Amino acid sequence: MNAVANPRRERVDAARNRVKILAAAASIVAAHGVEGLSMADVAAAAGVGVGTLYRRFGDRSGLAYALIDEREREFQEAFIEGPPPLGPGAGALERMRAFLHALTDRTVEQLDLLLMAETASPFARFGGAYAAYHAHLSMLIGQVEPEADGYVLADALLAPLAAPLLAHRMRECGVTPERVKSGLDDLVAGFA
Incomplete structure (x- = not known):
């Protein structure tokens, strides 16, 4: 069925x-x-x-994911069918940059809940939301650089936004969300 x-x-x-x-x-x-x-x-x-x-x-991580869910649905709707540059209608590079900036903000907004949820098991981070992000970035990379391995490069772009790493960098090293976005911009610029 x-x-x-x-x-x-x-x-x-x-x-x-x-x-x-x-x-x-x-x-x-x-x-x-x-x-x-x-x-x-x-x-x-x-x-x-x-x-x-x-x-x-x-368990608590399942409850954390449920609390995250509404904001996650809004975010996915925005990059799938929302206005440009996050949604369709802008160039692929512009969309990649807008997506990574919005994902940085979204991750920071619910960092503690994501940290709990993503560390519940070794592969907890790689559920439905990550798969959607990965597919979206892979598609955009393919539009910009068809010969590139978008599958692997999407992981490279998403890696700095893993909740445990982002929490460590922000809380222990003083890295700001703006600095993370700037670094992601540098990575995206490599596709131009």
Whole structure:
């Protein structure tokens, strides 16, 4: 059965619980940071059982991804069908630069949640969002430099935005988001 043609519908009570859980988790993160996000506290604040949380989200990293999800959907919509230069209608180099700048801002905005989510397992970073970013950059690289290995080069452009590396560079080394963007601009300029 095609999941897209026939999406699994969420029960009304499950949808209501999801909204309560995510609101409680967001409130806890806003008040206490990601370090204060415990499954027991979220369950208590949402008025649901801890088992419900574990069944729904798996663990804290699953809950972190759920909190990240709405912002991620907005970001993907912007680079897939939004206005140029991030969306279609601008040249490939301009789109690459706009995409990497927007991704830097988006990563910094939710850095602690991404850090928790991306370090949950060795390959946690390489889920759906990363695959979308990678495909987008590979396509743009192919438009600019058809002979280049866009598959590998997309990873090189995304590497500086890995949450653990970005957090380390910003917090331990004093690197600013503007400096990261400038370095990415230098990499993109190599395609011209």
